[in-house]
Amino acid sequence: MYLIMFGMSLMFILGLCGFALDISRVYNRKAELQAIADAAALAxxxxxxxxxxxxxxxxxxxxxxxxxLMYRYSTAVIPWSSNALRFSASATAPDAGWIDSTAAKASPAGLMFVRVDTSQLDAEVGRVDTILLRVVPDAPLGGQVTARALAGRVSTNVTPLAVCALSTTPQAPLPHPPPPATAILQELVQYGFRRGFTYDLMNLGSNGALPAHFAVDAGDPLGTRDVAVNVSAVFIAPFTCSGTMLATKIIGGNISVAAPFPIDPLYKHLNTRFGVYMSRPAWL
Incomplete structure (x- = not known):
């Protein structure tokens, strides 16, 4: 009688212990995959x-x-695939609003959020086989766990400094008179700029036609009309040299500017590669 009761109790105890240990393995795999998904999404x-x-x-x-990163108790590396990545312009978009990397590369404008879903990786990544629980009749042989993470940029740090190119030509050679007994030397010119030479940022015009200089609105989102105070000398002073502003995108939107650039109160903020202006240069 006691042996029968002990045998039944032992089966129950082994099943309970097996359930606890196997469930802990499932939770651990879930935690591992979630940490990996979080790290991938943030990166x-x-x-x-x-x-x-x-x-x-x-x-x-x-x-x-x-x-x-490692998983399976730090014994294996995730077999990664870009299939686990999805991109969207909104964090609350439905599943149909999230596109894969191929579609994202074809139309990247406005895509500021990324989602990582480990269910799109190899099925072996999320599979957890039971071990001790198998002593119980009809117990599951294993389970599948997944993790999902979402991260996004609501803004991008950019420096509100606009420079007009002197030329529309990406690059072209600039010939120089040949020294004695040598071939003609050529210098690379990119969009009208010569490397190693200084240039006047206040006198750069579109395609080199006319001088033009503007104050960039550093306080309003791209594509919106500027608020007058945001292009005032007091407001843009911290941005003139190396300040950054927050923008939801850096392409595909109109930039608000005001002309002319208020050079008189802001010339001290214009640094050059040789130092800081201490007095108003004669060429300004």
Missing amino acids: AARELNGSLLGVTNAENKAALVVSQ
Whole structure:
């Protein structure tokens, strides 16, 4: 009688212990995958800026971060795939509003959020086989766990400094008179700029036609009409040299400017590679 009761109790105890241990393995795998998904989403989101390069960098950074993390109790590396990445312009978009990396690269404008879903990785990543629980009749042989993380950029740090190119030509050679007994030397000129030479930022015009200089609105979102105070000398002074402003995107939107640039009260903020102006230069 006692042996029968002990046998029944032992089966129950083993089943309970097996359930506790196997469930703990499931929870641990879930925690591992969630940490990896969080890290990948954050790494990718930092690169998003509404451009093709931003999406490409986001894809690469997510892969790099995941390659440095381990799972299965720190014994294995996740077999990563970009299929786990989805991009969207809104954090609350439905599933249909999230696109894969191929579609994101084709139309990157406005994509500021990334989602990582480990269910899109190899099924083995989320599979957890039961071990001790199998002593119980009809117990499941295993389970599947997944993790999902979402991260995004609501803004991008940019420096509100606009420089008009002197030429529309990306690059062209600039010939120089040949020294004795040598061939003609050529210097690379990019958009009208010669490397190593200083130039007057206050006298750069579109295609080199006429001098033009503007104050960039550093306080309003791109694509909106500027508020007058946001292009005043007092407001833009901290941005003139190396300040940054928050922008939801850096391409595909109109920039608000005011002309002319208030050079008289702001010339001291204009640094050059040689130092800081202590008095108003004669050429301003």
